[in-house]
Amino acid sequence: MMKIVVILFMIKSLLYSSEYSDVKIAIFAKILPRVILMSSQKERIVDSLNICLIRDELDSSSAKLLADKIYVNYPKSLLKKDINIESVTFNELDKCKSAHLLFMFDTREELVSRVVDFSNSYGVLSAAYNDNYLESGLQLSIFIGRKVTPYINISAINRSNIELDNLLLRISKIYYENR
Amino acid sequence: MSEEIKERFRESQKSHATLLLNTLSPIISLNISLGLDDANREYLDEIKSQNSIILLLQLQSDQNKTLYNYNNMQANKKIIENNFFQREIFDSVTHAKIATLKIYISNTPYEVLLEKNKQSNIEVFAASFLLLIIFIFFLKREFRPLSHLAEEIAKYDPRKNNFTTNRVKRDDEIGVIHNAIVSMVERIESAADENEKTNILLAQQSKMASLGEMLASISHQWKQPLSIISSITIKLKLECELDKLEKSGIETSTTKIAKQLTYMTQTLSDFSNFFKPNKKITSFSVKEAIEGLLFIFGKEYELKNIIINISENRAGRVDNYVNELQQVVLNILNNARDVIVEKELENRNIDIDIRYFSEGVEIKIKDYAGGISTKYLDTIFDAYVTTKKEEKGTGIGLYMSKRLVEESMHGNISVKNVDGGAEFTIILPSIVSQGRESL
Numbered sequence A: 001m002m003k004i005v006v007i008l009f010m011i012k013s014l015l016y017s018s019e020y021s022d023v024k025i026a027i028f029a030k031i032l033p034r035v036i037l038m039s040s041q042k043e044r045i046v047d048s049l050n051i052c053l054i055r056d057e058l059d060s061s062s063a064k065l066l067a068d069k070i071y072v073n074y075p076k077s078l079l080k081k082d083i084n085i086e087s088v089t090f091n092e093l094d095k096c097k098s099a100h101l102l103f104m105f106d107t108r109e110e111l112v113s114r115v116v117d118f119s120n121s122y123g124v125l126s127a128a129y130n131d132n133y134l135e136s137g138l139q140l141s142i143f144i145g146r147k148v149t150p151y152i153n154i155s156a157i158n159r160s161n162i163e164l165d166n167l168l169l170r171i172s173k174i175y176y177e178n179r
Numbered sequence B: 001m002s003e004e005i006k007e008r009f010r011e012s013q014k015s016h017a018t019l020l021l022n023t024l025s026p027i028i029s030l031n032i033s034l035g036l037d038d039a040n041r042e043y044l045d046e047i048k049s050q051n052s053i054i055l056l057l058q059l060q061s062d063q064n065k066t067l068y069n070y071n072n073m074q075a076n077k078k079i080i081e082n083n084f085f086q087r088e089i090f091d092s093v094t095h096a097k098i099a100t101l102k103i104y105i106s107n108t109p110y111e112v113l114l115e116k117n118k119q120s121n122i123e124v125f126a127a128s129f130l131l132l133i134i135f136i137f138f139l140k141r142e143f144r145p146l147s148h149l150a151e152e153i154a155k156y157d158p159r160k161n162n163f164t165t166n167r168v169k170r171d172d173e174i175g176v177i178h179n180a181i182v183s184m185v186e187r188i189e190s191a192a193d194e195n196e197k198t199n200i201l202l203a204q205q206s207k208m209a210s211l212g213e214m215l216a217s218i219s220h221q222w223k224q225p226l227s228i229i230s231s232i233t234i235k236l237k238l239e240c241e242l243d244k245l246e247k248s249g250i251e252t253s254t255t256k257i258a259k260q261l262t263y264m265t266q267t268l269s270d271f272s273n274f275f276k277p278n279k280k281i282t283s284f285s286v287k288e289a290i291e292g293l294l295f296i297f298g299k300e301y302e303l304k305n306i307i308i309n310i311s312e313n314r315a316g317r318v319d320n321y322v323n324e325l326q327q328v329v330l331n332i333l334n335n336a337r338d339v340i341v342e343k344e345l346e347n348r349n350i351d352i353d354i355r356y357f358s359e360g361v362e363i364k365i366k367d368y369a370g371g372i373s374t375k376y377l378d379t380i381f382d383a384y385v386t387t388k389k390e391e392k393g394t395g396i397g398l399y400m401s402k403r404l405v406e407e408s409m410h411g412n413i414s415v416k417n418v419d420g421g422a423e424f425t426i427i428l429p430s431i432v433s434q435g436r437e438s439l
Helices: A003-014 A022-037 A039-045 A056-075 A089-095 A109-122 A131-136 A156-157 A165-172 B004-033 B037-052 B107-155 B173-241 B247-275 B286-303 B322-341 B399-406
Strands: A048-055 A082-089 A101-104 A126-127 A141-142 A148-153 A173-175 B054-061 B066-071 B084-090 B097-105 B282-284 B307-312 B317-319 B349-359 B360-367 B413-420 B422-430
Touching: A022 A039, A022 A048, A022 A056, A022 A126, A022 A141, A022 A148, A039 B004, A039 B107, A056 A082, A082 A089, A089 A109, A089 B037, A101 A109, A101 B247, A109 A131, A109 B322, A126 A131, A131 A148, A131 A156, A148 A156, A148 A165, A148 B037, A156 A173, A165 B004, A165 B173, A173 B107, A173 B322, B004 B037, B004 B097, B037 B054, B037 B066, B084 B422, B107 B173, B107 B282, B173 B247, B173 B286, B173 B399, B247 B286, B286 B307, B286 B322, B307 B399, B322 B349, B322 B399, B322 B413, B322 B422, B399 B413
Parallel strands: A048 A082, A048 A101, A101 A126, A126 A141, A148 A173, B307 B349
Antiparallel strands: A141 A148, B054 B066, B054 B097, B084 B097, B282 B317, B349 B360, B360 B422, B413 B422
């Protein structure tokens, strides 16, 4: 009986354990709202900054963790604007139409394309935990080398007609699709 | 180095620091805001390595937590308070203060620059000074002939003929100038010789003119005695023809003839004495000298109704050349006489005023003949300047008079127009006064 309990626990742990770094999540928690304010998305803001976290069912806890950290960093809103965070699955992507930024957790390749298309269709900033997704056309991630820096797919940014603050570009690592 | 340049260095440093802070602040602000502390460290490391003049670079969070610290102040010899710069870092979105950036800029590059500048200034000055010395040396050497020439010229007196410098064989400017000056001196000497010859000629002409005057005067003086002698001889001849000639009559006639001959001889002697060169200084009364002159030539003036009035402030004497003075006075009187006669003036007075002073005498000779035309006033004593018609004047008289007064008698002669006439002023010093008081 005890063995069955242990095996079930291990299966649950393997299935639901987070593969996301807390440090990286913390960095995203700081960066994401500011990136909205340092982009042309700022002009679309009415009452609140809307961030849509797109994830698989299994990553809901990680999404919640990220949302919590964002609220810890910016507890009393940012620039007098409330921060609304919506955590949705890839199937619920339509709920993110009014979002200013889409943040995508790890998923299957074909779903990445859907998010990219959605982002381009609605002119929404797109960011991903995994910087490999920049290759697929996502706009923003973070690069971890000797130091941590924002990682920006400048071609994708240009395609979506979104403008970014020069200062942000200056401190960021730039990803060029054609290189 | 001037304070202005130092101040510019300081301003430059300040600008550098301000530029650095302006560049660093937004990036640091964003990195802190995004929690990218590593990025900030790397960025500040890069800034520090690119700017060797930064000796201190500190970033402190708002909670006084040190986010970055670079301190190389021990390499600095002295701390200059003005070289500390500080900037507060604000969140670009919330505008809240999030950190403070401190920076210290070293003076060393500027000091090195200043030192190099000072060193180069000294070198330039030393080189310039040396070049100047060399330049002056060569300049002096080049100009030495001219310098020698200048000394020669300063000492040169055409009358002494003491110019000894010869021409040089140089084609440069110095040689040209040198030879030009030597040539000029040669011309001066030549002109001086010519001038001397001219003066001799003038003197001879003057003497001839005086001789003419003398002969005319003798002729005039002799007319009366010759007439008397002629009458006596005619009377003697008639008495002889009429056989009425008596011994007593002969004696009376010969006595009369002898008397007239004595008078003629005396007249000749007086003229002879007057024109005889006398280079002996004597003590004489100016009034008596002029009266003696008028004794000889007075008839000339009496016949033309010219009245010469002589006055003196006191009886006095002066030590000088009497004959020269008489010649000068005679010359002035003759000029006045000629003008008066030519213009047929009613006022025929000539006033001679003699005033003795402690060291000499002043003689003013004034006529009322209209004065000298202003165009002649400045040149009246020059040779060949005459106001008379060509056949009457030679232009030598006043020229010789001035030379006699100034060169022989060491006096001064001048003329001006006063009260409708010309007034000549002769000032004569007592030129031998040793052992006796000047009159």
